[in-house]
Amino acid sequence: MWTLMVGPRLMSDWPYLTSSLITDIHGDHLDLKTLAGLSVGKALMVVPKAVAEKLPLEYKAQVRILSNSQRLDTLGIGVSAIAMHNLPDAADAPHTKGRGNGYVLNLGGKNVYLSGDTEDTAEMRALKGIDVAFVCMNLPYTMDVNQAAQGVLAFKPGIVYLYHYRGQNGLGDVVAFKKTVNAANKKIDVRLRNWHLAAK
Incomplete structure (x- = not known):
């Protein structure tokens, strides 16, 4: 689940509009407990149909x-x-x-790709003009090192x-x-970050 904060940059202008x-x-994409803990207000929720069918009525x-x-x-x-x-x-x-979505966001003229859980598909390889890509690589659910690398080499994101x-x-x-x-x-600027905190 990704939450975008869109609105004024000044802290005094909170709350932001959210999407x-x-x-x-x-469960690692749609966690109703986590969603309930967010201040989503009237935030727009962009989802595939399968997700919409699992959301509580309060979000419809x-x-x-x-x-x-x-x-x-x-x-x-x-x-x-x-x-x-x-x-x-x-x-x-x-x-x-057809069940899930990756997303390409156009923000201020830049294209950002969020892969979701995918393999090295024709749809990913066909992407054009991606400035920043966030790509999955976890076995046995998505891609191994070579699949992820070959997919990225095919669509050539800047970062x-x-x-x-x-x-x-x-x-x-x-x-x-x-x-x-x-x-x-x-x-291709490959930037490695520690997204996964050590288990306690």
């Missing part, structure tokens, strides 16, 4: 459903829904095609962050991802 993007129905007026390949322009932001899914397409896959790289066997090898990408294309 929340939810990618999928799984705030929901805008986007299916894969649809676009919404709101609050000065363009939001495009990108298919996120496993390969090969199968009914028993953790992420089936890429791995942001969802903890799988069943611990953290993915983010250093190997960076080496693989930059060995083939030094122009």
